[in-house]
Amino acid sequence: MFLLSTRSLAGYGLDHIFAITKLAGCDGIDLSVNFDEFDTMDSTYIEMIRERHGVPIVSITAPSRRVIKRHAEEILEFAQKLGIAIVNFYPPHRMDRDKEWFGEWLKVLMEKYPKITINIVNAPPKTWLFVISEYGNARPEMIKKITEHTALSIENVEPESGVDLMKTFTLLGNTLTMVYLSDKDEEKNGLFPGVGSMPLESLLIRMKESGYNGIFSLDIAPANLEAGSSDQQIVENIQKSREFLNKYFK
Numbered sequence: 001m002f003l004l005s006t007r008s009l010a011g012y013g014l015d016h017i018f019a020i021t022k023l024a025g026c027d028g029i030d031l032s033v034n035f036d037e038f039d040t041m042d043s044t045y046i047e048m049i050r051e052r053h054g055v056p057i058v059s060i061t062a063p064s065r066r067v068i069k070r071h072a073e074e075i076l077e078f079a080q081k082l083g084i085a086i087v088n089f090y091p092p093h094r095m096d097r098d099k100e101w102f103g104e105w106l107k108v109l110m111e112k113y114p115k116i117t118i119n120i121v122n123a124p125p126k127t128w129l130f131v132i133s134e135y136g137n138a139r140p141e142m143i144k145k146i147t148e149h150t151a152l153s154i155e156n157v158e159p160e161s162g163v164d165l166m167k168t169f170t171l172l173g174n175t176l177t178m179v180y181l182s183d184k185d186e187e188k189n190g191l192f193p194g195v196g197s198m199p200l201e202s203l204l205i206r207m208k209e210s211g212y213n214g215i216f217s218l219d220i221a222p223a224n225l226e227a228g229s230s231d232q233q234i235v236e237n238i239q240k241s242r243e244f245l246n247k248y249f250k
Helices: 014-024 043-053 069-082 101-112 165-175 200-210 231-246
Strands: 002-005 028-032 057-061 086-089 117-121 150-153 176-181 215-218
Touching: 002 014, 002 057, 002 231, 014 028, 014 043, 014 231, 043 069, 057 069, 057 215, 069 086, 069 101, 086 176, 101 117, 117 150, 117 176, 150 165, 165 176, 165 200, 215 231
Parallel strands: 002 028, 002 215, 028 057, 057 086, 086 117, 150 176, 176 215
Antiparallel strands: none
16 A cells, blocks of 8 residues: 655645645555644544545554653544544654653553554664663664554664664564655655665565565655645656555555
C-alpha cells in the first residue's frame, strides 16, 4: 500500500492535498496532525473532504514533539471516530514536559482502543553535549517492546551512529508495519527516493524477501515534490516515487 503523507505537501490546504493524492492514484493518505493546524483535528471537516475526494485516510501520524497524555488520547479518539486503524507516535524528546504517556499509559490506551494499531516511530539517535540522548532510551530494540508495533522513518536513521538502515530494519523485525519512504545524504533529509545515499534498494529487496506486506508513506520535503509548481508536475513526481518502489514491491 502506497500513501502520501500530508507532510510532503505542507503549505497546501488539506482539501488540495486530498485532490492531488487522488490524481496521483495513491492508495490513501497518512494524515499528519498538528495541534496548531486546527483543520487536521476537525473530524467533521476531515470526513467531508475524505468523502468529497473518495480518498481513504489509512493512518494518522502524531506530532514529533510536545505530545502529552491528553493529546495521545485525543488523537486515538479522533482516529476511532473516523474509523482509522493506525496511529503513529514518536518517542518523547528529553525537553518535552510530559513523558509519562510513553510506556504504560500507551498500553492502557491500547486496551481502550483495541481496534487501533499503535506504531512507535524510531527516533533519531541524537545526543545533547555528545553524551545525553535527546530521545531517552528510544533505540529500535527498545521501542518495539512498547506496543509491539513500529514504523520506520528512513530520515531518522543515522548510519554514523552504528545502527544503519539495514540494522534498524533487522532490529525492528516483525513489529514493522509502516515505512516513511524518503532518502537522505550527509547534508539533507527528505530527499526523493533513490537520489540520496541511503541503501534503499538493498532495504527494499531485504524487506520483500522477508515477506513485508505493510504500508509505505511517501514522506519527503515539499520542495522535493516541487510544491508550488503545477499540480500535474507534483502528481508526476509522486508517481515517479511509486515507480521506484514498484521495482521491488508491486
